Amino acid sequence: MNRKAIPARATHRIATDASVIFERHVRAEGLKSSQVRLGLVRAIAAMAGHFTAEMLQARLMRRGSVSKATLYRTLAMMQDCKLLVSHDFGGGALYFESALNQPHHDHMYCLGCGAISEFTSRGIEALQARIAAEAEFELTAHSHKLYGYCAPCARRAHKRTSEVEPGRRSG
Amino acid sequence: MNRKAIPARATHRIATDASVIFERHVRAEGLKSSQVRLGLVRAIAAMAGHFTAEMLQARLMRRGSVSKATLYRTLAMMQDCKLLVSHDFGGGALYFESALNQPHHDHMYCLGCGAISEFTSRGIEALQARIAAEAEFELTAHSHKLYGYCAPCARRAHKRTSEVEPGRRSG
DNA sequence: ATTTTTGCAAATGATTTGCATTCTT
DNA sequence: AAGAATGCAAATCATTTGCAAAAAT
Numbered sequence: 001m002n003r004k005a006i007p008a009r010a011t012h013r014i015a016t017d018a019s020v021i022f023e024r025h026v027r028a029e030g031l032k033s034s035q036v037r038l039g040l041v042r043a044i045a046a047m048a049g050h051f052t053a054e055m056l057q058a059r060l061m062r063r064g065s066v067s068k069a070t071l072y073r074t075l076a077m078m079q080d081c082k083l084l085v086s087h088d089f090g091g092g093a094l095y096f097e098s099a100l101n102q103p104h105h106d107h108m109y110c111l112g113c114g115a116i117s118e119f120t121s122r123g124i125e126a127l128q129a130r131i132a133a134e135a136e137f138e139l140t141a142h143s144h145k146l147y148g149y150c151a152p153c154a155r156r157a158h159k160r161t162s163e164v165e166p167g168r169r170s171g
Numbered sequence: 172m173n174r175k176a177i178p179a180r181a182t183h184r185i186a187t188d189a190s191v192i193f194e195r196h197v198r199a200e201g202l203k204s205s206q207v208r209l210g211l212v213r214a215i216a217a218m219a220g221h222f223t224a225e226m227l228q229a230r231l232m233r234r235g236s237v238s239k240a241t242l243y244r245t246l247a248m249m250q251d252c253k254l255l256v257s258h259d260f261g262g263g264a265l266y267f268e269s270a271l272n273q274p275h276h277d278h279m280y281c282l283g284c285g286a287i288s289e290f291t292s293r294g295i296e297a298l299q300a301r302i303a304a305e306a307e308f309e310l311t312a313h314s315h316k317l318y319g320y321c322a323p324c325a326r327r328a329h330k331r332t333s334e335v336e337p338g339r340r341s342g
Numbered sequence: 343a344t345t346t347t348t349g350c351a352a353a354t355g356a357t358t359t360g361c362a363t364t365c366t367t
Numbered sequence: 368a369a370g371a372a373t374g375c376a377a378a379t380c381a382t383t384t385g386c387a388a389a390a391a392t
Binding site for chain 2: 345346347348349350351
Binding site: 085086087088090108110111117119121123124127128131132135136137138139140141142143144145146147148149150151153154171 | 319324
């Protein structure tokens with residue numbers, strides 16, 4: 001379920017759809033539009049997979065540079081209008097992911113190589129809803145992450161004899 | 172399922188059990204024991220519920236003060252020897268929780284009042300394991316958090332007409 | 343004696359913010 | 368013009384770390 005190698009045609013469409021939604025949000029909030037930000041929005045929306053602000057800035061650096069301030073401000077706005085979603089895997093920096101037409105899913109994070117993959121489970125979602133209902137807890141969001149080793153990393157680890165267990169990890 | 176009001180007898184026993192485990196760990200690592208740290212370990216292990224480093228320091232302040240440095244270092248060691256577990260609910264500070272004789276569980280976090288409650292689900296754990304297995308992902312840990320409003324906060328919210336939706340929240 | 347622990351202050355690092363300048367409307 | 372957006376540098380803030388002094392072996 002890893003998204004990769006999005007064809008050029010598709011990224012253009014995604015970028016355009018995102019900019020429409022973004023501009024609608026800007027108008028609704030009584031803000032102003034700007035070239036810099038629109039370019040950023042298009043680029044970010046078209047990003048494949050999961051990325052940090054730093055990774056994003058590195059990639060954007062190819063063309064004109066963008067200040068961290070504007071980058072973070074745009075990232076925040078895109079989250080406000082649901083174009084973007086962020087995930088905290090405990091490494092210090094947040095990971096972002098385009099949310100345009102991306103149905104909800106949860107993640108597996110490889111402690112060996114940092115690879116992030118996705119999963120969904122109707123069953124888990126249902127059990128979760130039931131648990132919340134029984135506790136009279138009004139569920140508005142959830143975060144479910146699996147940590148461990150992806151297949152290649154696990155194989156690599158099994159070859160060596162001594163393997164260090166992953167230490168403390170904030171759940 | 173909220174742990175509260177632990178009787179004095181019980182806290183003493185917990186503190187003692189924790190100090191034994193902690194001292195074993197210290198010896199195993201070739202470190203030295205210390206009064207300051209042992210006092211901290213006993214106090215922390217006996218803490219009920221979920222608390223941040225700041226909350227902890229505030230409570231410990233009643234008796235002699237402890238430096239943040241030592242506090243964090245002890246917190247880290249206690250996690251190393253599984254006396255303590257930490258959780259990140261996205262508020263900036265980590266929450267800690269004594270793990271002595273505390274079976275695994277996941278959490279619900281109230282966006283209204285910050286209350287933290289616990290839940291467990293055999294069903295979810297099983298589905299989780301199956302998902303990992305199918306992806307050939309070697310599962311070593313997981314984090315599952317539900318965000319929303321506890322019963323009192325939900326009632327309070329429904330009384331008012333306009334309720335602000337929780338904004339971006341890193342999952 | 344030697345090695346570790348402690349506390350203070352300074353460092354870290356991702357993210358945020360103040361403010362003067364530059365866009366948009 | 369009037370209000371926002373931008374970039375830079377400075378500020379945040381929880382957590383870490385360097386180092387000299389104090390404690391444990």
